[in-house]
Amino acid sequence: MFELIQNATRHLFFTGKGGVGKTSMACATAVQLAQSGKRVLLVSTDPASNLDEVLGCRLGHTPTPVDGVDGLDGINIDPQIAAAEYRERMVQPYRGVLPDAAVRSMEEQFSGSCTVEIAAFDEFAKLLGDDTATSDYDHVVFDTAPTGHTLRLLTLPSAWSGFMESSTTGASCLGPLAGLQAQQAIYKKTVAALGNGDQTTLVLVTRPETSAFAEAARSSDELRQLGVLNQRLIVNGVFTASDEGDRVAAAMQKRGDHALEQIPSNLAELPRLSVALSPSGVMGIDRLRQVGRADHEASGANTGSPLNVSPSSTELPGDLSDLVDGIAAKGRGVVLAMGKGGVGKTTVASAVAVALARRGFDVHLSTTDPAAHVAATLASESLERLTVDRIDPAAEVEAYRAEVLATAGENLDANGRALLEEDLRSPCTEEIAVFRAFAQSVAAGTDRFVVLDTAPTGHTILLLDSAMAYHREVSRQGSEVPESVQQLLPRLRDPDFTQVLIVTLPEATPVHEAAKLQEDLVRAGIQPTAWVINQSIAPLETTDPALQRRQSHEQAYIDEVKTLSGGSAALVPWQLQPPTGVDALSKLGQRHHAPLESRS
Known part of the structure; x- marks a missing residue:
């Protein structure tokens, strides 16, 4: 990482989806900057932060010296x-003033990802804008940068007060912004920095x-459009086989090499650092000092003596087929594959759908993923008794936006309307817009299996529940709510009708993020059926x-x-060939622990 350290600007932001190693890379940069004689502050506001785990020390809400590294303080x-x-x-000023149902609706409105996003940026701004x-x-090294959505919100006209006062109900993401008026000067300075x-x-x-490159490319473009132009790329976890005769190792290197050859053009033009796969994770100060060093990469994060650990000597969860047997016993209903981006929930959803269809059930597979990965995962192949489509978020959002602008936005001035339009581009708005189409898909589970990739989060479910409750409280017009929406919450909360699979990877961040997802679902009254590793x-x-x-490293997370x-829980092995197409997906649902291609 020498070149990045040598030319480091005052502020460095590390961003990337869960599980790519951004915390490790941020920590390694901070440690090596301090080692070079600089005074460094390392900051994380990642909801699934494992900063303490990586650094090997306990951090808090104020700058705390990092053990073993002179000149480095950390805030978690x-x-x-x-x-x-x-x-x-x-919410406090409204307690005892508004009806309890209205207060509950407000509380849930402030419980979602947008509130966390704004609150996190508020903490960033105190350090970056002042x-x-x-x-x-x-x-100052930041683990997890603000998203493009946050930055757009904070660069909008300051038409807060009048509009905010009229936006205390429903599913708006603007509520979280209501308390930010007083700090606009700092936010403007932060965005400029x-x-x-x-x-x-x-x-x-x-x-x-x-898939990881595609996500990074989207983030890069969005942030460029907002003026964040000084970008760099770290490709973490590059694997080089030490023995080309090992079919698993050779296949893993080949897949990584192919992805690098196909890297999106906007990423290809960025200054790039490649970091070798760390077999046991990058944990501890000594390991962080070595990340990115030429002698470390040459000596090989991919080499070393084999461990005396036999894969068959450890107790592993059952196969995906065991879960499918339990699902099939229901005869019909909805299966939801949930999890963070990049863990393979589309593959798992497709494999479950194929397995159910091959057991003789009518199955409908759908997705709300904007990239429509379901069709690609099936390789456009057909299977008797399996139908496939997608809920188009763009179309659903457009219809929802038109409806809201024609009602809530009708009497707003130009600034207020601009703020509303930005709100309607938020992640929460997409969830709400897709909700109605999602409800229709769930309703179809009354006479067949419906397998859905990318379901609404627990927050969305509660948000709709509280908003609907408030609507009924103040207008008594619950009969106008479509039947599919009225029945959706009871159906999702019925374990005999809906089965939720939480998909994760056997790594720290994906497991810890999935644990938070499970808490969110339980809060919404939904008990997950099983986890899929x-x-x-x-x-x-x-x-x-x-x-x-x-x-050996995976075992701790499998046990967790x-x-x-x-x-x-069920375990799906890494496949020598990408699991696309009906036959490849079928293999994921068969009774074996290793991929069939690896058996002699």
Whole structure:
């Protein structure tokens, strides 16, 4: 990482989807900057932060010296706590004034991802927009950068007060902004600093995988459009086989090489650093000091003595087929595959749908994913008794936007309307817009199996529940709500009708993010059926030293999933060939621990 360290700007933001290693890369950069003699502040507001775990020390909400690294302080801000404090400041004045149903609706409105996003940015702004707050440091390294949605919100006209006062109900994302008026000067300074390439570098962290590159490319474009131009790319987890005779290792290297050859053009033009796969994760100060060093990469994060751990000697969860048997016993209903981006929930949903269809059931497979990966996963192949379509979020959002602008936006001035239009581009708005189409798909589960990839979050379900309750309270017009929407919440909360599969990877961040998802679902009255651990190396037969060490590393997270799921878990092995097409997906649902291609 020498070049990045040598030319580091004062502010460095690391961003990337869950599980790509952005925390490790941020920590490695901060440690190596401090090692070079600089005073460094490392900040994380990642909801699933494992900053303490990576650094090996306990951090808090104020700068705390990092053990073993002179000149390095860290702050581990919990955005959930920040959001809770923010929510209470916003809701408290209305307690005892508005009906209880209205207060509950407001509380849920302030419980979602947009509130966490704004509260996190509020913490960023205190450190980035106020020079006096970090005057003791040469560099400030941020783990998790603000999203494009947050930045757009904060650059809009300051037409807050009148519009905010009329937006205390429903599913708006604007509520979280209501308490930000007083700090607009700091926010403007913060946005300006983000766009100043002499002050700030945005580091996109990704894996050598096609889907991860696509996500990074979208983020890069969106942030460029908002003026964040000084960008760099770290490709983390690049694997080089130590023995080309090992079929698993050779296939893994080939897949990574292919993704790198097909890297999107906007990423290809960025300054790039490749970091070798760390078989056991990048944990501890000593390991962080070595990340990106030429001698470390040459000596090989992918080499070392094999561990005396036999994949078959550890107790692994059952196969996906066991879960499918339990689902099939219901005879009909809805199966939801849920999880963070990049964990393979589309593959799992498609495999479950194919397995049910081959058991003789009528199955409808659908997705709300804007990229429509379901069709690609099936490779456009057909299967008797299986139908496939997609809920088009763009079309649903457009219809929803037109409806809201024609009603709530009818009497707004230009600034108020601009703010409303931005609100309607938020992640929560897309969830709400898709909700009605989703309800129709769920209703079809009364006479067949409906398998849905990318379901609404627990927050969305509660948000709709509270908004509908308030609507009924103040207007008594519940009869106007479509039947499919009226029945949706009871259906989702009925374990005999809806079965939720939480999909994750056997790694720290995906498992911890999935645990938070499970908490969110339980809060919404939905009990997950099972967890699916995807792309596991643990059951494979390999002689590659790095992969053997990786197998041992995975075991702790597999055990954690077994505990979190109450023993209801299945494991899907990493496949030598990408699992696309009906036959390949069928293999994921067969009774075996290793992919069929690896057996002699």
